[in-house]
Amino acid sequence: CYIEAAWEMASMVVSKINQIQAEGTALDAVVVEETNGGRANSYSQKLLEYVHCCFLSSLKSISRRPPVYYLATGVWRSKLGLKLSKEQRENNRKVGAANRSAGDAGGKKKARAAAGVKGRVTPKHLAVDFVNRQWGLNLLQKDNDAADAAAVGLAWLRGAVPSYPTRK
Numbered sequence: 358c359y360i361e362a363a364w365e366m367a368s369m370v371v372s373k374i375n376q377i378q379a380e381g382t383a384l385d386a387v388v389v390e391e392t393n394g395g396r397a398n399s400y401s402q403k404l405l406e407y408v409h410c411c412f413l414s415s416l417k418s419i420s421r422r423p424p425v426y427y428l429a430t431g432v433w434r435s436k437l438g439l440k441l442s443k444e445q446r447e448n449n450r451k452v453g454a455a456n457r458s459a460g461d462a463g464g465k466k467k468a469r470a471a472a473g474v475k476g477r478v479t480p481k482h483l484a485v486d487f488v489n490r491q492w493g494l495n496l497l498q499k500d501n502d503a504a505d506a507a508a509v510g511l512a513w514l515r516g517a518v519p520s521y522p523t524r525k
Contacts, residue, residue: 359404367411375419384423387416388513390505391427391520426519433512434480439487445478452477484508 378384389412392405416422434440441449452475455468469475481501488504489496491511496504513519 360407363404363408363411364415366408367415370412371415371419374416374423378419378421383421386513387423387425388509388519389425389427390433390509391429393430426513427521428509428512428517429520430480432520433509433517434483436512436515436517437487437508439480439483439508441478441480441483448474449477481505 374384374387389409392402392409413425416425451472452469455472455474456465459465459468481504482498485496485498485501485504488494488507492507
């Protein structure tokens with residue numbers, strides 16, 4: 358059940374906050390990436406929004422509740438300088454052209470190889486590469502959510518301006 362899963366996820370995050378505070382570390386803030394509306398799957402977007410709602414509701418159970426700040430995706434990426442280079446944008450243009458010239462997946466792969474490109478470079482790639490360089494990690498592209506979370510936190514520490522804070 359997605360509703361129960363959303364509450365369980367929120368509960369796990371709140372439990373971690375409680376654990377950290379019980380160990381004597383005061384949390385000045387919890388920073389969350391703002392959800393982006395343009396998802397291909399509107400059901401996934403609704404579920405993500407519900408998870409955020411469950412988290413904020415569950416946070417009320419904490420006696421020393423830290424404030425929660427939301428950072429827009431563009432804000433944290435800009436703060437860290439995560440922007441596609443001219444070469445990466447050109448690569449992506451070539452990938453798009455190669456993909457449009459072919460029909461099926463096999464044909465697209467051959468067309469990309471003929472064009473000398475492998476695939477698109479996305480902002481998710483930039484975040485993984487950045488976090489790996491920043492902390493000497495070896496995250497893979499499948500770890501992009503963890504990389505984004507680390508980058509959001511670092512952007513906050515470097516002074517990224519939140520979209521809006523929640524009340525204490």
